[in-house]
Amino acid sequence: MKTRRDFIKISALGTGGLAIAGGAYNWANGSELAEGMSAKAAGKNLKLNRFPTYCEVCFWKCAGWAHTNEKGNIIKIIGNDEDPHCNGRLCPRGTGGIGMYNDEDRLKTPLIRTTENGQQTFREASWDEAFELIAQKYQEIKQKYGAETIAGFFHGSPGSHLGHLLHAFGSHTEAHPSYAQCRGPREVAFAATYGSGVGSPEPTDIRDTRCLVLIGSHIGENMHNGQVQEMADAIDNGATIITVDPRFSTAASKSKFWLPIKPSTDLALLLAWINVIINEELYDKDFVEKNTYGFNELKEHVSKMTPEWAYGITTLEPALIRQTAHEMAAAAPSVIVHPGRHVTWYGDDTQRERAIAILNGLLGSWGRRGGFYFPEGMSLPKFPTPELPHPEWDWKDIHDKKYPLALLPVSNALVEASIPENNPKHLIKSWLVAGTNLPLTLPDKDQTLKAMQALEFLVVVDTMPMEITGYADVVLPECTYLERYDYIRSAPHREPNIALRMPATEPKYESKPAWWIAKQLGEKLGLQKYFPWKNIEEVLDWQLKKVGSSLEEMQRIGVKKFDRAFGAPYLVDGENFEFNTNSGKIELYSTEMQNAGFDPLPSFTQHEEPQQGFYRLIYGRTPAHTFSRTANNPNLVDLKPEPWLWINPKVASIWGIENGQYIWLKNQDGKITQFPIQVRVTERIRWDSVFMPHGFGHHNKRLTRAYGKGASDAELITNVKIDPVMGGTGMRSNFVTFLTEEPEMEVES
């Protein structure tokens, strides 16, 4: 099928000529970094062979040191002992981050879509040529439709630079799939309850907890580093772990109680726990009386939601529900009912997260040691620029009051607004995408492809030839985090702290840092006044000096900690804490939800069930990989080359499927995976569900190690349940059946 925007495998050029190693480009872009650093080192008679960085393999952003050898090549990365995100210990992906730098499949030069002999292909281009083209197209779009019609989709560090560029050009619409495809519901639910969201890293005081409750959160398979470390500390300390999961996860195997719940019924369990804790008067009475609003309404609301009621929904024994409630209450307030991270499951996710927030409120764990601490971050001042333009409309107008409590743009709403036949109030005409591989990130891949086909102009910035690059008009090769500066990491924690990322070596090939791309493109667009700095070092040094450090100091130490300025990390006895809610209290009964037209107290809703012969698709993580971005990393592929599909032995036996066999999956809408996936027959999964890790099944041949390895869950997630509160995409109401013979399919050209 011919389309306006043919998928181009980046190999279209086919020659080895892509690699323009070295290049004429001064890697530090005018900075004297390389010389400066070695000169400084020489002055101190030291061989400077380690450079501070913080990791970009996942969002935890652990700080570490990149070590280089005499030739200047990066040889290993180790954690920074001072860093509270990692305490000197990176996870396998951070340790293997070196593979991102060494990957020979990396994007090497800017690429421009062109047509040769009637066939769409890419041609190599210079940076200047690429910038010229983008600037020309952006000006055209601005004239024809307004700058507002250019939307950004970002993940990770490049977004901060490119978002500034878009804003300077006149668009304030940028979405991060980490919101509507991941943690958005919990942020909204906790904000509605406590007046502040959860944030990242989660301020869960796992290190000192006596009881950790995990609802489908698989710490240990997700390597959210500090959290994994603290869970191990909690095990050392003899804390009780309660894991609710239809799968015998790694965390479940470490737990005193594993509740093998029927999938999609978690909210019933939470309500039953609330019922027990209220009815048996196990809640923290002083805390509840002093700090909460709406207790009586809650009590009345859950009065009939007994463990016996929940048994008929969750299949969990009432005695087990009571016993685990007692465990939590006995540990309170040193108890954490963990909010989880990826929580867009069934479309009522904000309500489920509200129940988690309420349960923590009853147990009095908010602001208590071993519960949730009050995190504090170091706020770095913004480098002064002229006031940014005020677009005539932005993402809020695209939402059009549809998701009243969404605090951030909803990526799927922007995708919908990019499809003309949806008649959106504001039609998006162009995307700037960085660090996120949308076809494998967003559910309903067909809709994403449809939106991309309709775009007038698509620019993609990435380090790797991810699938999204194949749909781009211009591809810009970003250098990896080990070869660049970015803005300071200043995520809140128990102690405020900052971390520096600086290049450990020159960027390979013609790749460039995102800050440089944003500034150069900004200048081409006549926006130089919004980029009033020579280079990012100038910005960083200015910012750091404002908080009593300097670029020079941070280059030496990598991480700097500061004293807390806003009080203790826990509530002090007798303190009258004012919560940022309408009532000033922890809202067990949410007036914000009520005002927005939603249930002020959460109720259980029945979700779709698999038909005969179909199994619920549960997806998750494997510790060596981060979504689709690591699937081609040589070091990490070596650890985990391809995904498994977990199938219960009874199911496998009915189907005659054997361990190690490759099968294709077909979902409830007839969607079949492009590639087969290898089966792992295991007792660790229920008979009504299957499990696979997210992020595999790449179809771009330029990802030579990842191509064709396993199925992509994104292909199978076509039944998307939108959370009406904040627009999150519930993705766990998809069901698959097995095809043991290779199906006939139209292959994407």
Add this chain to the structure above:
Amino acid sequence: MRYAMAIDTKKCVGCSDCVVACQTENNVPIGYARDWVAEMVAGTYPNVELEIRSERCNHCDNAPCVRCCPTGASHIIDGGIVKVTPEECIGCGACIQSCPYDARYSHPEGYVDKCTFCDHRVEDGLDPACVAVCPTKCMYFGDLDDPSSDVSEAMKNRNYKALAPEAGTDPQIFYLL
């Protein structure tokens, strides 16, 4: 002095960080490994148990790989660390066959390679790379003859086991249960 390692199966999550840290520390070629993670599942849903273990050379006191080496390339150094001298190794593979733990591999450069307990780091007073990197701190290294070493402390008041005791090799990697 007797170097040994204790690994807490209650804490290990099987993330394989020990594997990748060893590879980058010791320049192990991609596709090969000196250590690895084993997962053992027992029982029937929902009565399931899982044991996760980081495994490597057991630096046995009674090491069959050393006994069978025809050139003396496999040898034992101070502290009981079993090592291979690449220059003396002819790559015959007898040691690979004799090891009950499958802990040795043929390096593409023609010699047999294996875990060294990172003796180059231990000399400097550091832990082996796998121990130093482990996010769960489930691995403990040190001198068993020193009752205050990390490994001795970790084994106090805990049940533990070694792998394949029936092979009679007197292994020095212990799994805390």
